Amino acid sequence: MRLSELQVSGIGGGDFETDIYQDLLNTSVYMNCSWDGFRNKLLVNEPNTTMTHDAELNIWTFTPSQIIESINLADPLHITASIEECLVSVDIIDSGTTVIEVSADGSNWELTINNQIHEFIYTGTSLRIRVSSDGTGELRSWGVLYNVDDSVYGSIDGGITDELINPTGLGGPPGVDNPTFRSCEIDELTGVITDTDEGNDFMLNSEPDASPDQMFIAQKLWNAVWNDIADFQPLFEGEHIVHGKCYYDTENGARLCNVYCQKAVIGIASDTFGYGLGIGIPSNTLPVAIAGFVLAYLDDIEGYEYQSGDILTNSHSANLTLMTRDEATHYPERIVATYKRKPKREMFGPEGKEVKVDGRHWVKVK
DSSP: OSEEEEEEOOOOOHHHHHHHHHHHHTTTTSSSEETTTTTTTBBBBBGOOEEEHHHHHTTTEEOOEEEBBBOSSSOOOOOOEEEEEEEEEEEEEESSSEEEESSSBBBBEEEETTTTTTEEEEEBBOOEEEEEEEEOOOEEEEEEEEEHHHHHOOOOTOOOHHHSSSSSOBBBBBBBTTEEHHHHEEEEETTTEEESSOEEEEEESSSSSSSSOOOOSOOOOOOOOOOOOEEEEOOOOOOOOOOOOOEEOOOOEEEEEEEEOTEEEEBOOOOOEEEEEEEOTTTTTEEEEESSSEEEOOOOOOOOOOOOEEEEOOOSSSSEEOOHHHHEEEEEEEEOOOEOOOOOEEEETTTTSSSEOOTEEEEEEE
């Protein structure tokens, strides 16, 4: 059983918002989310909105007979049939009786009940909701989930069932003609998919297994926290990974550098990468930073303090160290990075997923 569209909007930040978002996210196929809905005038038909927005509290306040009405919430990119059923959830404090109305054709308004599935009498492709009251109160957030095609997606009449909340993913059950974003667990350091039944990560594939065998395209991909791009390279059997140290390449895999300005040096082992290329396998692959900024160990040089822009190569201890201009000219392929700065904190990364700096410095990979 599947739903074809999710539109979540609203304001506030309490448990109600989080619960609705997670419930609808887990049980929907397509989603289009904004927790700024009633403040965003693009989602409000102003001539039909008389509630008052409190910008400081991020709520809409109302007195008797005032309303707030959405514009069309149906996604024109995904809707393929008339809207037949919907589920509306409204977070409201009301001294009177809350009235919730919905319309699938943009004109014939039908009464619905908060958090109960409504089956439309007049179907169409223009989903709108309207909230009013005969009392006073505050409207905090709202969400609406809708089904456009019983014959394809199955009826949601009668309530959300265990079948509906089975996490088959965005796009439905996997299939050759139906690539699907599915919940999974991905090892943060190796990239290995460790659980294909549930988790907080996503994989895109067409079969119910652990093989991400599909592609996607986007105009932009934003990654706001982690720094560098890492390529997983084979690791020499018995060699260990020290994030921030330099490695050189051999026919049998990467090894820790042990000669200054070593031939075949390939880069720095990273634990700060935001993009991992290749598939990691526990214990025998090494995430090598190939672009961006990475934390690396540096040799101490008596009487010298590293400066931004210093040219760096590997030392005999697999740290980074200064490279002379002559060496950089004769061995440009052995330039590993340029110096950036000392970190300002002892930990790096989002809360709960931090990595320890451990005396390392920021460098820019060459």
